[in-house]
Amino acid sequence: MSRCRILAAACLAACLAPFAAGAESTIKIGFPMPLSGPAAVYGAPVTKGAEMAVQEINAHGGVLGHKLELLERDSKASADEAVRLARELIIKDNVDFLVGTLTSAEAPAVSTIAKENRIVFIAPTSKSVQLTSPKNLHPYLFRLASNTDIEGHSAASIIAGWKEVKRVAIIAPDYAYGRDAVAAFIGYLKKARPDIQIVDQQWPKLGQSDFTPFITAQMGTHPDAIFCDVYGGDFVTFAKQAGPLGYFKAVNNRLVDGGEVGTTDEAQALGADYPYGIWSDAYDPVIWAGDEPPEHKAFIEHLKAFTHEKYGSGWAIMGYSAIVALTDAIKKANSTDSDKVSKSLLGLTFDTPVGKRTFNAKTHETEMGEFWGQMVKGEHYPFAIISNPKYLAVGPFTD
Amino acid sequence: MRLRGPTLAQRVPWTLVVFLAALSVPFLGSRYDVFLATQIAISALFAVSLNLLLGTTGLVSFGHVAYFGIGSYVCGILMKTYGVPFSLALPAAALGSAGFALVVGFFCVRLIKIYFAMLTLAFSQIVWAICFKWNEVTGGDQGLPDVPYPNLDWIAAIPGFDGLRIGGQFYVLALIVVAISLAAMRRIVASPFGRVLTTIRENPERAAFIGVNVRRYELAAFVVAGGFAGIAGALFGIFNRGVFADYVYWPKSAEVMIMTILGGMQYFWGPVVGAATLVLLNQQITSYTQYWPFVLGVILLVLLFVFPGGIVGGIAVGVARLRRRSWRRLGA
Structure with missing residues (x-):
């Protein structure tokens, strides 16, 4: 029995070993999103959209001289898991921003973590009005999605x-x-x-x-x-x-x-x-009979080439636009500091493939339809x- | 058999040594190490509380997560909704879980083996359904995010601890609570009461024959285990910055059972080792592959066939074999 105790102590001591931290040359965006289970039908294309935006922006030299890096994690559409991942992304991977979560259960939970760690968090798809109700709203939270x-x-x-x-x-x-x-x-x-x-x-x-x-x-x-x-x-x-x-x-x-x-x-x-x-x-009808905006046509063509799929996705636009909005805010703030970026997001107007959208300075929402x-x-x-x-x-x- | 007094190794107060070693994490490690260490400490308490049933009394409970969940909900609701301080919310969580364990246990100890296990599972599913559906109180599926941290100013007031971040301070608090709980359980297992529980595990008929009220002892073990699981749950709710219905869902019961068996359920420290191993493995493996459940399955398979006594059991067997070999060499 006594030997087991020694071993137990040794095992606990093993967790003292420090883990290596990553290099700090890119702008890191933590991206928790359901990539497995029923919610992945939407989560996977949102992620593809975000990847495409990152690739496009990096091809044009990145932002403020830094490349963007997307750290994707599978949240399994569970609030519990999303919180765990968000914290891990912040304290282990030292991400600068959080974009992601799909469901309205995940987003408020991750919002808490963003508030505590003072990190900008953009929710691209969560719709529940509770997320941005005055009681729950904080300076670092922004919603790209429509609302309930x-x-x-x-x-x-x-x-x-x-x-x-x-x-x-x-x-x-x-x-x-x-x-x-x-x-x-x-x-x-x-x-x-x-x-x-x-x-x-x-x-x-x-x-x-x-x-x-x-x-x-x-x-x-x-x-x-x-x-x-x-x-x-x-x-x-x-x-x-x-x-x-x-x-x-x-x-x-x-x-x-x-x-x-x-x-x-x-x-x-x-x-x-x-x-x-x-x-x-x-959010994006993809197949657009009649007066399709040229930006949309170009976006879908690019998306098809990027994903090697025959038809475009109606969800990619949300991941894509979230990254575009964040990038615009970083440029406007001329900094990756979340305090400054959160201020520049207020009232920010940015382009999406289906027209311009603006973050309402009061509600932190785009109020998109x-x-x-x-x-x-x-x-x-x-x-x-x-x-x-x-x-x-x-x-x-x-x- | 030779009789011998306590060896040096036995005289060392191991709970204290482990506690002090773990206490150094926020000073030596990064924020992430503190995060993992907190998770390990809380999981260890949860797994040891299950082992009070599994290893000590021989009761297989598939619904242990219910008491963990009740503890976290009681503590979370009291602290978030009613602004009750942690010093009251934590005992309330332990009492709430123990009280519920008393009700469930009353029915469960009337059954044996697989029927007992199934009934504990049934009760835990009922708890989950209530937590999931009772939107006004538990927040339903989206849970109760934003459970506040307790007042940790007193930790910051300790000389040497003032430089810690809030996460580090909470880790110290969690570690103190876990250490006291583990010490208490260690005493319980070693007490005459604990010996009776072991007797029941080995041979319930004979225990009844010598005058032990088996059901009452089993019920007592059930309540104690539930209470400690509640403490673990209360800590976890604060640690994870929110209480969610997932905490009460049956896969969590399986997870804690895996921790216990992985570490070795015949040993008091087995579940602690199991919890540390599983948490560290999980975070290491999930950063390489999405197929964590597959890897876990393979590990368990190997373990059950090669080391039926768990990690601690396996190491103990190995050490004993080495000893015997060296003894033999000495004799020759």
Whole structure:
């Protein structure tokens, strides 16, 4: 027994050995993002977008004479893991900035770490209004994404336009994003159409593997239309289980999903199983019939070449734009000091492939909207595309 | 058998030595070393508390994470939502976990072996469901981020400790709590009460035959283990800057069980070694490959076949063999 004690002591002492720290010639950006599991359907293309931005910027000589370095880590869409990674990135890898996290559970948790360590953190995709509520907002936190108020209102405005709809059901993932979006949706719908009744709410968890009980329970309440916030790999599972049960047929495809299932990423993941006829959104419709901005066309061409994929991603724009915004802020501040960069981000206007966006100096958000439309079978594409994508944005709501 | 008094090695107060060695980390190591050391210290406490059931009493609990989780939620909610100081929140977390362990244990000790294990798992899943669904109190899936650090001014007031960062100061606090808890558990295992638990592990029928109330002793072990797991959970919630539903999910139960078995469950210090090994391996391997679960699986496989006694068991066997060989050489 005594020998074991000595050995135990030796093992503990082993952790005293210092670990080598990296060299400090590049500007390091920590990038925790879900790269495995159902959320990776969105997380992986966001990461690709960020990689492309870093490559472009470095090809033009970097920022302030330094190259950018992206440190990608798989957060597994778990708040717990995202916190661990964010701290590791800060104290082990000495990152200068944090960009990343996908879900609205990860972002507030990482925001705490950014605040404590005084490091600028840009959330490219997390939508929950709680993230930037006055209680939680701090000088180092910025949100590129839309927010749940904008999403809920946009979705409600679509459903409110359907005169024959009287009974609406809701299905959304059971965490901050789903809850906040649904609250905004109900709030707006009640005002716009007092005659509509919310007949059912289902709350599956994020990463649910069997949606059948939720689907059958909801069908039992006979809704005319559905507001859905299931997204990513979860929506793939959901749609494959709901289709054969006649879920989409029962509401005549009057389902509005605010979780970006209108992206080419989601459409390709579902392929022929896509429930054509539903309505959804995307930050970037990718396939743009009509008056496509030339910057967008160039962006998608570059993206296709960068990823060696046949079609572009509707998510890459978020990772790409987050890095562009951060770079612009570093240039404006003429420093990589987070205190200075966070100040230069306030009110900063930057270019994205779909137009200029600005960080509101008060809310720290871009308050960007999304492109909405009905999902139809693409004529020249083996997957669903948004027909007549329309940019819907209302705001600001979160002050 | 030769009788001999305590050897020099046995006379050394090892808990104190380990404590002092670990205390030097913030002075010698980087911020990252402190981060890892804190994680190891807390995991070690959690694993040793499980070993009170697994190794000492012979009860296989698949739901030990429930008490860890309750401890972190109780402490986190008290400190964040109600602004209660750490000095009250920590005992409250231990009591909360122990109290819940009393309720669960009351039912579980009525069953044996696989049925006992399954029931502990069932209860831990219930706790997880409550933490996950009760949005108003636990924050649901997004948890309770931003649990405040306790007031650590008194550590900064100790001469020599004033230069430490907040992370280092919290490490010192965590280390003190862990060391006291480990010392307490060491006493419990070595006490007559602990001996009875070992008797139960070896032969519950015979223990009952000699007049031991097996169920009551098992329940007592269950409550004590739950209380210490709660302390580990409370520390972890503060360390990780938030409390999340993942803390109560069953894979964490498996993780702590792996730590215990990896280190060696027949030895008091086994789980401590297991915790240190797993935390260090995890951080080393995940920086090279995404396939950490695969690597972990292979390590476990090798371990179970080659060193069934865990790392400490394996080393002990090796040392004993070397000794015997040198004895033989002396004899020749």
